[in-house]
Every structure is written in structure tokens, then in C-alpha cells.
Amino acid sequence: MTPYDDQNIFAKILRGEIPSFKVYETDRTFAFLDIMPRSPGHTLVLPKARARGILDVAEDDLAEVARSSKRIAVAAMKAFDADGIIIQQFSEPASGQVVFHLHMHVMPVKDGVALLPPQTRKEDMDVLADHARRMIAALGS
Numbered sequence: 001m002t003p004y005d006d007q008n009i010f011a012k013i014l015r016g017e018i019p020s021f022k023v024y025e026t027d028r029t030f031a032f033l034d035i036m037p038r039s040p041g042h043t044l045v046l047p048k049a050r051a052r053g054i055l056d057v058a059e060d061d062l063a064e065v066a067r068s069s070k071r072i073a074v075a076a077m078k079a080f081d082a083d084g085i086i087i088q089q090f091s092e093p094a095s096g097q098v099v100f101h102l103h104m105h106v107m108p109v110k111d112g113v114a115l116l117p118p119q120t121r122k123e124d125m126d127v128l129a130d131h132a133r134r135m136i137a138a139l140g141s
Helices: 009-014 059-079 125-140
Strands: 022-025 029-033 043-047 084-088 104-109
Touching: 009 029, 009 043, 022 059, 022 125, 029 059, 029 125, 043 059, 059 084, 059 104, 059 125
Parallel strands: none
Antiparallel strands: 022 029, 029 043, 043 104, 084 104
16 A cells, blocks of 8 residues: 655645645544535535545544544534435445545535536535535534
8 A cells, every 4th residue: 555645735734734625623623614515515524634535544533533524424414404314434436435634524414406527626615615614513522
């Protein structure tokens, strides 16, 4: 397996070198909005630990990502009046993984509204700021 590259975009976001729309953070996880969302509220949940994917992440770090993903899912359902939630994780290029730092996609969905294809369009920054405020409010309640 290819070793972890600490210059990937998510590692840079975790180090604060690239800005993000952070919605949630623990001592072991970090969650922020995808700037090319497939649905309103599409959030990425990462371990802070160096892990390329599910194949090399420590079990305790994966458990924390799962816990944070659930918390994000519950908040997204509320913040976006969603009818359901999709959680996806891809590991290695053959699966469709594009950024090689483990992450879970948490996507709220509405009945009858299809997800956008991956990496279709960059969302307006004002819209993302509004979505982040909604998520943070839902996480606080």
C-alpha cells in the first residue's frame, strides 16, 4: 500500500494551512463542509491521526470517526430537514478515493432529490457559510 502523504489537502486543512468551513471538532476528529457538496450540508469527517484510508487507520481512531459521523448525521437531518442520510467511505483509487486521508462523507438527502454527481461544482462561499451556521446550531442543540 502507498504510504500516507502529509501534503494531501485534508492534512493541510487539519494543520490550518488551508481554510475550511469547520462544523465540529473533538480531540481526535475534525468535520467540515465539502466545498463541492453532493447535497446541502454534505460534511466530511476525518481522524486527526495520519491515515490514508480504512485499511491503515487505528481501530480507536476509526471508532471516533464513526461516533463523530453519527453526531454529524443527526445534526444534518435536523439542520436540513432531511428525509435520510448517506454515509460513504472510499479507500484506495479503485474505490473512487480522491483525497488520501481517511474521511467519511455524511450527506443529508431529501425524498425525490438526487445527489449531485461527485465533484460537480464548487458551492458559493456564502451558501457554505450559511450551511456551516445551520450545522453548528443543530450540533449545539
